[in-house]
Amino acid sequence: MKYAFFPGCSLESTARSFDLSTRAVCRALGIVLEEIPDWTCCGSTPAHATNDSLAVALPVLNLQKAQAAGLPVMVACASCYARLRTANHRVCSEPEDRRSTERITGLPYDGGVEVRHVLDVLVNHLGLDAIRAKVRRPLAGLRVACYYGCLLTRPPEIVAFDNAEHPTCMDELVAAAGAEAVEWPFKTECCGASLSMTHSGVVSRLAHKLLSMAQKAGADCLVVACPLCQVNLDLRQADAAKAHGAFRPTPVLYITQLLGLALGLPLGNLGLDALTVRAEAMFAKRDAGAVGIAGGKS
Amino acid sequence: MKRGDLPGKGEHDMSDPIPWSGGGLLEEVRKRSGTEVGACFQCHKCSTGCPIGPDMDYLPSQIMRLVHLGAEKEVLDSHAIWLCASCEACTARCPMAIDIAGVMDALRIMAIDRRIVLPDSRGKQFHRSFLGSVRRHGRVYEMGMMTAYKLRTFDLFSDVDKVPQMLAQGKLSLLPNRSGDMKQLRETFRRAEEED
Incomplete structure (x- = not known):
């Protein structure tokens, strides 16, 4: 099982631990990742909000490189994933978009490179049985709220690997890791995404709403699969509590960090030290002996 | 920021309606976004599910209606088009399959092209x-x-x-x-x- 890996800009900076843990989990599960050579930014929201041709051309530059390597693409960042899938959709369904993209990038592209999210690869390509078989340290007793956010499931005709209103793939992974996925109503509500820089008050309001609901549902932590969700819910927790009322600080882990713990991978490979709301206390509170990471070493 | 009244609602009911100013804006938005914005029948499902709605001056469904009415100034001067977080909840749920988030993108690009002086840049x-x-x-x-x-x-x-x-x-x-x-x-x- 081999994929061309598109990390995206966040995975080199704010989401470094998503990069580390994705690579570590894939290695442990036998998924070979070959980073797209000289990949460039997908353009994200700033491209699609200001220049329509650029919003298709920037992702296509990377898809052309993957096509040259002859591999399907795996993406970790939810926003990059949505931009790459949207570019493929446009190139395939609009002949004029294909012509203009080929003109702009200077190279042919037929929209034929398959683009999958790491969740899709884990659940639908590798399969839950293969993951369960490799779980060394089941996270028994841990209650987890799975937060999908916007772009993993929307718009459904473009991303399409899980239900748009009630996705379950992360819940299934959490269960495979031996933890309990709690039912809660805000799985696909938006966290405010890139408004984080421009209108941080809006993001604080949304983060407060999401985190207090997860807490009401009895979650010890949240898991996410998007760099913006993680930053908005983790780094802005103190701001949210100050502006909208106190709640218990809740760790927000990448799903790959949680899986890595269950697979028994070395902690240094999972980037848990980059969490603003640290996870150690949460694990210490549980039966520390069962998981054996309370001391922070392995 | 004051929420805009729905055209034809409340105190604006009959005395001060936004007049229809031709189909130019509607046609331009339709072309740029590639979606049938004219199909909106004001069910407000987009606004109900919009996470940013409480912070917007016009709700997404109001933006759609203003586009129908050709109210270019109101739309392109609005905070709403720049506050939209592109979460696509509206696009995924619209019963008329209008790509509302795509309409927001088209409006932002139009505001830049026309060099609109934004209230909040x-x-x-x-x-x-x-x-x-x-x-x-x-x-x-x-x-x-x-x-x-x-x-x-x-x-x-x-x-x-x-x-x-x-x-x-x-x-x-x-x-x-x-x-x-x-x-x-x-x-x-x-x-x-x-x-x-």
């Missing part, structure tokens, strides 16, 4: 700073992008308290990570600007 300046960073380095260089954004908006101090922690956690780096393939990227930017 933070969204536009963020996008500009972000793409400037990509054009220079091939990838986003967060420190450079944040500095450019702060200088453009005179918002020098917000979130500065988080920088030392983010540096310590390795979430920000002092130097850019450059892509090795800058020539093709810069050509792509240049041609995309010519075409758009």
